[in-house]
Amino acid sequence: MDEQPNENRPSVPTWVWIITIFAVIVGLQLVFSGSFRTEEISQQEFFAKVQNNEVDIIELSGDRLEAFRDDAGDELVSVGVTTKDSQSSLEDVLAFNGLDNATLQELSVEVQVRNLSLRNNVVSILFTIGPVLLLIWIFSRGFRQMQGGGGNSIFGFGRSRAKNLSDADRPTVTFDDVAGVDEAKLELAEVVQFLREPEKFVQVGARIPKGVLMVGPPGTGKTLLARAVAGEAGVPFFHISGSEFVEMFVGVGASRVRDLFEKAKQSAPSIVFVDEIDAVGRQRGAGLGGGHDEREQTLNQILVEMDGFDNDTNVIVMAATNRADILDPALLRPGRFDRKVFVDLPDVKGREKILEVHARGKPISKEVELKEFAKLTAGFSGADLENLLNEAAIFAARRDQRTIGNLEFQDAFDRIALGPEKKSRVMSQEDKETVAYHEAGHAVVSFFLPNTDPVQKITIVPRGRAGGYVMPLPEDRMVYSREYILDNICWGLGGRAAEEIFFSRITTGASSDLQNATRRAKAMIMNYGMSDVLGLPTYGDQHSNPFVGRDYYGMGGGRDYSEDAAKAIDEEVKKILNENYTKAKKIIEDNRDKLVALANRLLEVETMDRVEFEKLMNEPYSENGRAMRDSLYG
Numbered sequence: 001m002d003e004q005p006n007e008n009r010p011s012v013p014t015w016v017w018i019i020t021i022f023a024v025i026v027g028l029q030l031v032f033s034g035s036f037r038t039e040e041i042s043q044q045e046f047f048a049k050v051q052n053n054e055v056d057i058i059e060l061s062g063d064r065l066e067a068f069r070d071d072a073g074d075e076l077v078s079v080g081v082t083t084k085d086s087q088s089s090l091e092d093v094l095a096f097n098g099l100d101n102a103t104l105q106e107l108s109v110e111v112q113v114r115n116l117s118l119r120n121n122v123v124s125i126l127f128t129i130g131p132v133l134l135l136i137w138i139f140s141r142g143f144r145q146m147q148g149g150g151g152n153s154i155f156g157f158g159r160s161r162a163k164n165l166s167d168a169d170r171p172t173v174t175f176d177d178v179a180g181v182d183e184a185k186l187e188l189a190e191v192v193q194f195l196r197e198p199e200k201f202v203q204v205g206a207r208i209p210k211g212v213l214m215v216g217p218p219g220t221g222k223t224l225l226a227r228a229v230a231g232e233a234g235v236p237f238f239h240i241s242g243s244e245f246v247e248m249f250v251g252v253g254a255s256r257v258r259d260l261f262e263k264a265k266q267s268a269p270s271i272v273f274v275d276e277i278d279a280v281g282r283q284r285g286a287g288l289g290g291g292h293d294e295r296e297q298t299l300n301q302i303l304v305e306m307d308g309f310d311n312d313t314n315v316i317v318m319a320a321t322n323r324a325d326i327l328d329p330a331l332l333r334p335g336r337f338d339r340k341v342f343v344d345l346p347d348v349k350g351r352e353k354i355l356e357v358h359a360r361g362k363p364i365s366k367e368v369e370l371k372e373f374a375k376l377t378a379g380f381s382g383a384d385l386e387n388l389l390n391e392a393a394i395f396a397a398r399r400d401q402r403t404i405g406n407l408e409f410q411d412a413f414d415r416i417a418l419g420p421e422k423k424s425r426v427m428s429q430e431d432k433e434t435v436a437y438h439e440a441g442h443a444v445v446s447f448f449l450p451n452t453d454p455v456q457k458i459t460i461v462p463r464g465r466a467g468g469y470v471m472p473l474p475e476d477r478m479v480y481s482r483e484y485i486l487d488n489i490c491w492g493l494g495g496r497a498a499e500e501i502f503f504s505r506i507t508t509g510a511s512s513d514l515q516n517a518t519r520r521a522k523a524m525i526m527n528y529g530m531s532d533v534l535g536l537p538t539y540g541d542q543h544s545n546p547f548v549g550r551d552y553y554g555m556g557g558g559r560d561y562s563e564d565a566a567k568a569i570d571e572e573v574k575k576i577l578n579e580n581y582t583k584a585k586k587i588i589e590d591n592r593d594k595l596v597a598l599a600n601r602l603l604e605v606e607t608m609d610r611v612e613f614e615k616l617m618n619e620p621y622s623e624n625g626r627a628m629r630d631s632l633y634g
Contacts, residue, residue: 057110282327455470497588
């Protein structure tokens with residue numbers, strides 16, 4: 001392995017040297033040009049001061065007469081004379097003005113002579129050849145940095161900015177610190193084993209994978225897994241972000257790619273990790289710059305470098321992205337990224353393990369059961385769970401508590417999921433009643449439907465943009481049935497139905513409920529083939545996150561179905577919403593007493609948990625309520 005001892009040695013940047021030398025030259029010019037001298041006076045004024053006994057010392061300096069006071073030693077005045085022939089000419093000037101040696105002795109004025117010939121010669125030589133030497137030094141240093149200097153120099157645009165994590169600054173994270181992504185850990189642990197024991201795989205004819213692409217939603221631990229690989233592998237680990245390749249100068253990105261892979265080859269076996277590779281690896285031909293786009297040139301160089309590896313180089317490229325759908329197909333093919341590791345959101349067991357990892361070193365109260373909060377946080381990523389622990393610790397510190405309890409966890413969850421509590425918001429009694437009946441409508445309809453998740457919490461305390469909310473306790477599901485989606489649409493419309501039934505009016509509080517219900521109904525018809533009228537075909541673009549270059553720049557986009565199909569879709573959406581709205585109103589009408597009791601209880605306590613809510617709901621039904629319950633459950 002080639003050593004590069006100068007990479008980590010601290011050095012003074014070139015621009016600092018240039019500014020320092022320039023300041024020295026300017027300072028010398030100011031000093032020797034007389035800019036710091038005292039005020040210059042005429043010869044008549046000078047000689048008058050001498051004759052008035054205001055001067056103790058006269059210094060003959062080149063072509064100047066300088067006067068000083070003996071007690072202070074500071075220069076008082078100076079005067080320039082026209083003659084520069086010899087030092088004796090200054091003495092003649094003094095004698096001519098009545099200041100001969102006898103007169104000066106009588107006035108107690110001392111005459112001193114300063115020889116400036118040597119100084120003048122040195123200064124003249126310095127100002128003559130100094131700038132030339134400075135320019136030669138600047139250019140020689142610049143060319144030397146262009147050949148081997150660091151990427152931070154003014155001539156080092158083409159140098160890679162990748163960080164080589166040596167043993168000193170290698171991450172201390174290991175696979176034991178990563179939880180909830182067991183399958184991804186196994187895949188990457190095998191990559192580490194490839195580097196540690198290549199002979200084991202070569203003996204059976206296997207080759208080291210050239211690339212590993214980690215794909216998953218934000219916050220699921222892709223970068224954390226890369227740090228764990230760096231901590232476990234024990235080989236040089238080069239880390240760079242995809243956005244660090246491209247600059248404003250043409251060709252810089254490709255040059256940095258070449259430099260990065262050259263360093264990786266010299267340090268083999270090694271790992272190159274490119275975070276957020278979608279910044280540079282997106283599909284070609286989709287930008288306004290065409291084939292001359294700097295990003296495309298950089299991608300082309302990456303493709304060449306990855307495909308140009310020999311099988312015995314022992315260099316593995318790792319990359320992470322949450323937008324694999326926009327990556328160039330040539331980048332994804334086997335031979336470049338042989339393995340694709342999907343890092344998905346954790347399930348309930350994974351969330352529990354993640355909470356246990358992040359709870360290390362925190363004073364968690366014995367009353368806290370992390371398993372219960374793992375159930376509550378369905379859909380949370382690893383980053384969300386880490387934030388949950390941190391927010392809970394902040395709440396505990398704010399309340400001067402030494403341990404983190406259930407209340408802190410619940411408050412932290414509410415803050416993350418719904419925003420901070422708005423204690424300063426003043427609500428009128430009418431608004432509070434409207435919100436209470438609205439949320440009670442959601443909860444009652446959800447309780448009497450067979451295919452909904454249980455209600456975990458109900459509150460009318462404003463948080464974020466919501467005046468209140470009903471929090472379900474969802475289960476981890478891989479697939480969703482038609483009945484489940486329809487029942488979720490129905491209970492989502494329960495709030496508006498309650499407002500209409502009890503107040504004979506509707507408010508804007510149901511706006512987000514209507515949006516969610518419409519989105520679910522459209523997905524049933526257009527994506528899942530759950531419409532009896534439109535049947536099995538899917539309609540519209542299936543990309544949940546469109547890519548402008550692919551979907552709207554001459555490569556697709558727009559509506560791919562007819563006007564008749566669009567009309568049928570609209571009619572089916574309205575039909576689904578109307579049917580479920582009518583169903584929600586029927587449930588509320590048949591259980592008015594329970595909804596009124598729930599709304600009144602919310603007005604008293606503002607927040608109810610699952611136990612209290614289900615206890616109230618399980619009290620004896622009215623005749624209509626019992627009939628409705630029996631009909632729904634068969």
